[in-house]
Amino acid sequence: MPASHGLRRRHALLLASAALAAPRVARAQGADPLPSWRDGPRRRALLDFVAAVTTEGGPDFVPPGARIATFDNDGCLWVEQPIYTQFIFAFDRIRELAPQHPEWQQDPLLRAAIAGDIAGASAQGVEGLLRLAGVAQAGNSPEEFQRIATQWLASARDPKWGRPYTSLIYQPMLEVLSFLRSKGFTTFIVSGGGVEFVRTFSAETYGIPPHQVVGSSFALTPGEQDGRITLTREPKVDFVDDGPGKPVGIARHIGQRPIAAFGNSDGDYQMLRYATEGPGRRFGMLVHHDDAAREYAYDRDSHTGRLAKAMEEAPRRGWQLVSMREDWSRVFP
Amino acid sequence: MPASHGLRRRHALLLASAALAAPRVARAQGADPLPSWRDGPRRRALLDFVAAVTTEGGPDFVPPGARIATFDNDGCLWVEQPIYTQFIFAFDRIRELAPQHPEWQQDPLLRAAIAGDIAGASAQGVEGLLRLAGVAQAGNSPEEFQRIATQWLASARDPKWGRPYTSLIYQPMLEVLSFLRSKGFTTFIVSGGGVEFVRTFSAETYGIPPHQVVGSSFALTPGEQDGRITLTREPKVDFVDDGPGKPVGIARHIGQRPIAAFGNSDGDYQMLRYATEGPGRRFGMLVHHDDAAREYAYDRDSHTGRLAKAMEEAPRRGWQLVSMREDWSRVFP
CATH class of the missing domain: 3.40.50.1000 (HAD superfamily/HAD-like)
Structure with missing residues (x-):
């Protein structure tokens, strides 16, 4: 299968x-x-x-x-x-992919996301989140994205409640x-x-x-x-x-x-x-x-x-x- | 009500x-x-x-x-x-509105629709139909459009079957x-x-x-x-x-x-x-x-x-x- x-x-x-x-x-x-x-x-x-x-x-x-x-x-x-959960998902994904994309360091929003700087990365609100999410998962098919997001949701834990x-x-x-x-x-x-x-x-x-x-x-x-x-x-x-x-x-x-x-x-x-x-x-x-x-x-x-x-x-x-x-x-x- | x-x-x-x-x-x-x-x-x-x-x-x-x-x-x-039924709906609507829009005569597609020239008006295929439909119903709200389309469907008859x-x-x-x-x-x-x-x-x-x-x-x-x-x-x-x-x-x-x-x-x-x-x-x-x-x-x-x-x-x-x-x-x- x-x-x-x-x-x-x-x-x-x-x-x-x-x-x-x-x-x-x-x-x-x-x-x-x-x-x-x-x-x-x-x-x-x-x-x-x-x-x-x-x-x-x-x-x-x-x-x-x-x-x-x-x-x-x-x-x-x-x-x-x-912050919005999808933001955390995008941060995690961007950190995972960052070593393959040195050019991301040139972008203040991406740099903040890679550094885990929540305030900096969320400064542009929902549109900024969506841009980060887009960068993090660009080039995927919907089915591949679904697989990545499902895996992340299964393993990620909210730090306050665990x-x-x-x-x-x-x-x-x-x-x-x-x-x-x-x-x-x-x-x-x-x-x-x-x-x-x-x-x-x-x-x-x-x-x-x-x-x-x-x-x-x-x-x-x-x-x-x-x-x-x-x-x-x-x-x-x-x-x-x-x-x-x-x-x-x-x-x-x-x-x-x-x-x-x-x-x-x-x-x-x-x-x-x-x-x-x-x-x-x-x-x-x-x-x-x-x-x-x-x-x-x-x-x-x-x-x-x-x-x-x-x-x-x-x-x-x-x-x-x-x-x-x-x-x-x-x-x- | x-x-x-x-x-x-x-x-x-x-x-x-x-x-x-x-x-x-x-x-x-x-x-x-x-x-x-x-x-x-x-x-x-x-x-x-x-x-x-x-x-x-x-x-x-x-x-x-x-x-x-x-x-x-x-x-x-x-x-x-x-032709597609929505085309006929758009033609009927355009003919109804044409007297208020003399400028439509300048547009070959609109002119064909007003004249009932099916071949001319459908020459651009689905995109042409959608443009005609858009022109015919522009400025409406979705609810107003729904009312107009519902009325048309209730009264219009296919000429072949009546x-x-x-x-x-x-x-x-x-x-x-x-x-x-x-x-x-x-x-x-x-x-x-x-x-x-x-x-x-x-x-x-x-x-x-x-x-x-x-x-x-x-x-x-x-x-x-x-x-x-x-x-x-x-x-x-x-x-x-x-x-x-x-x-x-x-x-x-x-x-x-x-x-x-x-x-x-x-x-x-x-x-x-x-x-x-x-x-x-x-x-x-x-x-x-x-x-x-x-x-x-x-x-x-x-x-x-x-x-x-x-x-x-x-x-x-x-x-x-x-x-x-x-x-x-x-x-x-």
């Missing part, structure tokens, strides 16, 4: 097991679909919204085909501090995903991160298949080698799915306006507006990281996952501002 | 009814999932493939999450002669879609046509939700007006999902290599190769339009849906070349 065949089968098995895992969560929840959410206005607002749009004959009923819910990934479904990054996901948000799916919603990730990176773990980790992940992307060049069609990832970002790009990514990829959107930073501001400015009953939710004891506490002064404008406007836009400290009885699975 | 709300609800109801319709087809088929396919090598090859990849423990088993099947639309799922274009779909291919879905496949349209156009009818017509449609696209510009997020369709094609673009569109949008692909023209050649060059058991099928009595007969000399290279290479690549005349006991529902 060629390696790529083995990878495909392994990946496919993960997808299948993820598909099976989702109902198990729902069943285990029994009467309470959100056991990790403390009773309070945020939890009640979500339950009320779902009841309203799924009550046939009710004034707010939305048929299943239009029950579209979108979720940011970094800081909404998994930990994004001290656990794989894919276990640093928010149990209350997993419950929201399962709950919405059990109510006929189709759940999407709409991430500023690279779409191919998020797709390597979305099915196994969140029960969201690769085609329901929208994200930033690199140019792909089609070609042919050894009598086979090839696709080559270029070190050129061709779409940034962040901020004003999120409604564009949603319109292009999903083709329907979400009726519910979940985020945690100003990068999700336009997505939440796009979802909640549509007609009929809508729902917007922001996770506020105010829990230094169990996770992190940050908002308007954070370089990663800055939350200011969206938080200020949340009350008048009717968005639910979740307090991680007050609303979540547990953080991780 | 604002008009856009009504449209959203109507669209959503269509999606819901489409979702319900699919199992009804499968149930009605009883023991034979492909009643409009005559017994023969093409039908048997499809049944054998599906049996092989769905037999647990078998050497070719593929878990449901990796059962990805992609279908071209024009000429594979619905009629594409004498029927709506969405009824000129191939019953045998509807059966393939339903059959594959009943076997755990996820079915996608991968069309050279504009993704937003195909999405207006894919759910109702094929049971394929908007987010499972990949297609060519126009640039979308985000903005703000009257305190609301806007998206504006620009008259600029930013992705051509045809020929070598189809594997790119698949990798970007679906994120998995299909294990089965269905097409009918050289525009599908790369998609069929991309699918069937993957490891493990694979399936490629081309619909050959050889039925002048019931539909049309065309291949290598046709401007629309040209089929030459893909047909020549079909035998050595193991692709099934379907004879519409011999293999299909009926053409339309």
Whole structure:
């Protein structure tokens, strides 16, 4: 069996097991679909919204085909501090490849990444991350990239918790995903991160298949080698799915306006507006990281996952501002 | 209820009814999932493939999450002669708007479209069509475009049959879609046509939700007006999902290599190769339009849906070349 065949089968098995895992969560929840959410206005607002749009004959009923819910990934479904996980992946990869690329020392961003200078390497924000990620994996096929990212995710550990990054996901948000799916919603990730990176773990980790992940992307060049069609990832970002790009990514990829959107930073501001400015009953939710004891506490002064404008406007836009400290009885699975 | 709300609800109801319709087809088929396919090598090859990849423990088993099947639309799922339907839509729209745009007479392609000169207006192929479509609908939001296209599809009639274009779909291919879905496949349209156009009818017509449609696209510009997020369709094609673009569109949008692909023209050649060059058991099928009595007969000399290279290479690549005349006991529902 060629390696790529083995990878495909392994990946496919993960997808299948993820598909099976989702109902198990729902069943285990029994009467309470959100056991990790403390009773309070945020939890009640979500339950009320779902009841309203799924009550046939009710004034707010939305048929299943239009029950579209979108979720940011970094800081909404998994930990994004001290820097975005994809950044750490890119740093590790760049350090691994640096000896073969002495010319990288000429580039301040690359030099910072090689030196492990997080502040310097992240100074250009999401676009800088994507450029580093592009440089680190340029010339690969999507399947080769998937293999590299899957291997990294299996072996890398977050230094604070000593656990794989894919276990640093928010149990209350997993419950929201399962709950919405059990109510006929189709759940999407709409991430500023690279779409191919998020797709390597979305099915196994969140029960969201690769085609329901929208994200930033690199140019792909089609070609042919050894009598086979090839696709080559270029070190050129061709779409940034962040901020004003999120409604564009949603319109292009999903083709329907979400009726519910979940985020945690100003990068999700336009997505939440796009979802909640549509007609009929809508729902917007922001996770506020105010829990230094169990996770992190940050908002308007954070370089990663800055939350200011969206938080200020949340009350008048009717968005639910979740307090991680007050609303979540547990953080991780 | 604002008009856009009504449209959203109507669209959503269509999606819901489409979702319900699919199992009804499968149930009605009883023991034979492909009643409009005559017994023969093409039908048997499809049944054998599906049996092989769905037999647990078998050497070719593929878990449901990796059962990805992609279908071209024009000429594979619905009629594409004498010209692509989206072309006719663009012509009608351009004629409607022409009095407000005297400058269009300066452009040979637009002038041909206004004059109803099909040969002149289609001389630049898919890219020309997309440019005409872009000009005809530039400045709209995706939701406004959806409304215009939905209205047109409801009222326009194909002159040969006097029927709506969405009824000129191939019953045998509807059966393939339903059959594959009943076997755990996820079915996608991968069309050279504009993704937003195909999405207006894919759910109702094929049971394929908007987010499972990949297609060519126009640039979308985000903005703000009257305190609301806007998206504006620009008259600029930013992705051509045809020929070598189809594997790119698949990798970007679906994120998995299909294990089965269905097409009918050289525009599908790369998609069929991309699918069937993957490891493990694979399936490629081309619909050959050889039925002048019931539909049309065309291949290598046709401007629309040209089929030459893909047909020549079909035998050595193991692709099934379907004879519409011999293999299909009926053409339309």
